Amino acid sequence: MKAAALVGPGRIELIERPNPGPLGNGQVLLEVKMVGICGSDIHYFETGRIGDAKVSYPFVLGHEFAAVVKEVGPGVDRPRPGDTVAVDPAISCRECDQCNAGRFHTCRRLRFLGCPGQAEGCLCQYVVMPSHCCFVVPDGLDIRDAVLTEPLSIAVYAIDRAGLKPGMDVATLGAGPIGLCCLQVARAIGAGRCLVTDLLDCRIEAAGAHGADWAGRPEGLSQAVSRLAPAGLDVVLEAAGQQAAIDQAIGILRPGGVLAVIGIPRTDRIYINIHTARRNEVDIVNIRRQNNCTQRAIDLIGDGKVEVGFMATHTFTLSQCQQAFELVAGYKDGVIKAMVRL
Ligand SMILES: [Zn+2]
Ligand SMILES: [Zn+2]
Incomplete structure (x- = not known):
């Protein structure tokens, strides 16, 4: 072959x-x-x-x-x-x-x-x-959608692990396929405000067109948080694998908020601002791909709850x-x- x-x-x-x-x-x-x-x-x-x-x-x-x-x-x-x-x-x-x-x-x-x-x-x-x-997969499901159940299952798993519930405010840092899948799942479960950052205009546009309340460059995020979720975010999903995104995440979470680390950094170490993280008792959750979420991802697509x-x-x-x-x-x-x- x-x-x-x-x-x-x-x-x-x-x-x-x-x-x-x-x-x-x-x-x-x-x-x-x-x-x-x-x-x-x-x-x-x-x-x-x-x-x-x-x-x-x-x-x-x-x-x-x-x-x-x-x-x-x-x-x-x-x-x-x-x-x-x-x-x-x-x-x-x-x-x-x-x-x-x-x-x-x-x-x-x-x-x-x-x-x-x-x-x-x-x-x-x-x-x-x-x-x-x-x-x-259900009859008639587009083959592309069938492939995308894999990254979608990671988003389903990450959002579960992060404890995101209806009404909670969430930011997704990084609007690559995983970040965009997270946005879709957050919307599907009835999250409150959904904010998304990326460095690329086309991805910012994609997030804005597919469910984000605010999508923009990282520089604009803290202002958007003070406007849309002034108490701080309940959950931040880091899907960029960048030190700068981790730093920013810790700064915009409310006390007791959850940072889910999904992105794969290019470096072997990532640092956290421990004083902000411990004073605010931020929970940091690592996401290793997914577990038992494939069928739920297929159902979300099949039932038309995500795109x-x-x-x-x-x-x-x-x-x-x-x-x-x-x-x-x-x-x-x-x-x-x-x-x-x-
Ligand atoms: Zn993958
Ligand atoms: Zn085993």
Whole structure:
């Protein structure tokens, strides 16, 4: 089969890989239909690593995808061949202490697609997954929306963990796909004021057009907070991976507010203003992808409670991956989410 592999820093080539072998118990053979390029893929593309997860070349990236079931292994009743599925890219062992505690996303033997040292990704024609990672999508759901359930599930999880409730005021710092998904979920659950920042005009516009009460550059945020939520924000969702955003978040939360850290910083350390954070007893919550939120993300889209399709601004073929990654890495041409169609 064909696969788009990272062959060196900043270089992706189309290579041949053997087709997956016979299916084991509980496994499903998926024909990949569409893959979304994630910010984390871009970290690996540019630098070959995130923290101590280092790429050894060649390596196939990609973890956000929708597929059609080609074949199912022994013991699988659902999904069935021919079903279109959204996929949770986290293959957990279902045996360790974390899995037994229901924390599948921090499984001790986690194999996450496209994560160096764990499993190769889905930028290829066929992938084998356990059936429990495959979620049949409603008939007629756009394939792009099926792909976007993965980033949306992270927003669902982050908002749960942050304890955002109806009526609460929230800021999302960073209006990339994850930030925009957070905005959508916050709106869907009936949050109060929703403020969004980004550095790019096109993303500020997208946030303004899709539910934000205020969207603008970070410099304007504290003024917007004093106008719209003078007591301070209940929740800040950091989806930029920037020190400046963390600093700003701590300054705009009300005492007892929650900062959820979702973004992946390029640096290995982030500092917090500990005196403001402790005096205001800010709760800092780290978000590790998501756990058990894929079906809820599908339902939010299927029930029309959120809108995510607008994020898919660009579509490429598998042989155009180099171009697609360069576009996303360079924030070019108003890109929000680039898709690869197979
Ligand atoms: Zn991702
Ligand atoms: Zn486990």
